[in-house]
Amino acid sequence: MTTRIVQVGLGGWGADWAQTVVPQVPGVEAVGWVDQNPEALKRAEVRLGARPERFFPTFEAALSTIDTDAVLITADVRAHASLVELALETGKHVLVEKPFVSTAVEAERLADLADRYGLILMVSQNFRFFPAAISAARLVREQVLGPVGAVRIEFRRSLNCTPEEESFYAFRQPLLEDLGIHHFDLMRMVLGQEPRQVYCTAWQPKGSPFREPPAAAATIVFDRGTVVTYRGNWLSVGVETPYGGEWHMECAEGEIIWTCRGDRDVTLDGDQVRIRKRGHPVVPVDLPEMGMFGRKESLATFARAVESGTVAPIASLGRDNIGSLALMQAAITSATTGRVISIETIK
Numbered sequence: 001m002t003t004r005i006v007q008v009g010l011g012g013w014g015a016d017w018a019q020t021v022v023p024q025v026p027g028v029e030a031v032g033w034v035d036q037n038p039e040a041l042k043r044a045e046v047r048l049g050a051r052p053e054r055f056f057p058t059f060e061a062a063l064s065t066i067d068t069d070a071v072l073i074t075a076d077v078r079a080h081a082s083l084v085e086l087a088l089e090t091g092k093h094v095l096v097e098k099p100f101v102s103t104a105v106e107a108e109r110l111a112d113l114a115d116r117y118g119l120i121l122m123v124s125q126n127f128r129f130f131p132a133a134i135s136a137a138r139l140v141r142e143q144v145l146g147p148v149g150a151v152r153i154e155f156r157r158s159l160n161c162t163p164e165e166e167s168f169y170a171f172r173q174p175l176l177e178d179l180g181i182h183h184f185d186l187m188r189m190v191l192g193q194e195p196r197q198v199y200c201t202a203w204q205p206k207g208s209p210f211r212e213p214p215a216a217a218a219t220i221v222f223d224r225g226t227v228v229t230y231r232g233n234w235l236s237v238g239v240e241t242p243y244g245g246e247w248h249m250e251c252a253e254g255e256i257i258w259t260c261r262g263d264r265d266v267t268l269d270g271d272q273v274r275i276r277k278r279g280h281p282v283v284p285v286d287l288p289e290m291g292m293f294g295r296k297e298s299l300a301t302f303a304r305a306v307e308s309g310t311v312a313p314i315a316s317l318g319r320d321n322i323g324s325l326a327l328m329q330a331a332i333t334s335a336t337t338g339r340v341i342s343i344e345t346i347k
Helices: 012-024 038-048 059-065 077-089 104-117 131-141 163-170 180-191 294-308 318-337
Strands: 003-008 028-034 070-073 093-097 121-124 148-156 195-203 215-222 227-233 246-251 254-259 272-277
Touching: 003 012, 003 059, 003 294, 012 028, 012 038, 012 294, 028 038, 028 059, 028 294, 059 077, 070 077, 070 294, 077 093, 077 104, 093 294, 104 121, 104 318, 121 294, 121 318, 131 180, 131 246, 131 254, 131 272, 148 180, 180 195, 180 215, 180 227, 180 318, 195 318, 215 318
Parallel strands: 003 028, 003 070, 070 093, 093 121, 148 227
Antiparallel strands: 148 246, 195 215, 215 227, 246 254, 254 272
16 A cells, blocks of 8 residues: 655755655655745756646645645644644644644644544654664663663764755754754653653854854753753764764663764664673674664654554654653753743643
8 A cells, every 4th residue: 555645845854855765665655745935846846857736835735636645744843733733634644844843732732633533643753763772762671781860962063054054053942943852752762751850051152153052951850760961062073973962871780872863864874782781891782674764764654554553652643742842842941041840831
């Protein structure tokens, strides 16, 4: 069975989805594309080689013309809520890029709507679909080194946007909202715990071209007592980490050290897991074989859910993603107010 999708949003990242991800996933067929920017539509038409009548300036026009099972939303986050709502109201399953929406309240409303219509609403938290993250979660779940007490996460990159991407410098919360949501979501997935409170501070490195702070540090307390210290910087002068960050997880009987998601999500060059038992040297952990990973496996997982009605545990459904979104929102609130924020106040 083939899952037919309409993709909404053909900006830089959306165009990358359309060219390098969707065509590579068996069982998925793109039958239409939407963007309000006529230049983006024309570029996509040329690059994808599809018929002109498959490209639309509005989502409504596509829905009234194209027979589709599902919608892939890769538009600006500010448009996510209205696009997801329209897709669900017209009976379409939805895969939406992260961050899901701007607030946990919006996410709750849309998750309720998906439940009401019996539709799949999934957020593409693609960092979940890398072998190192999956292995780290398994090691924690099986308590190979006992329970996790403390976690230290470092993310360091030196960002240099191309002219086409320079609008990223004006992005709202370029670390916490754009990339931090991946790290917050991985915390929940790998630890199997929910956050309870966060204190976060953000800053502008000297000479920063960003409008909003591209660097932040946070302390997060989880419901079973694990404490995570997180530090990320888009303008770091240190040795760069993979996009998933460097994780040091201190357990009762040793340490789990891992990274994931290298420079592009088309290779596994950033994936590595090691363990160090107390009093023993560090040893590598074999990673599971994955035919697809990252965004491709995220899309494939979504398509299988649409076809079977059964959602894989690793998937981040809209309702589950509320926990990650609430943590992101709480970190942003803490960074702007200087206060410790309870996650419950966000939900």
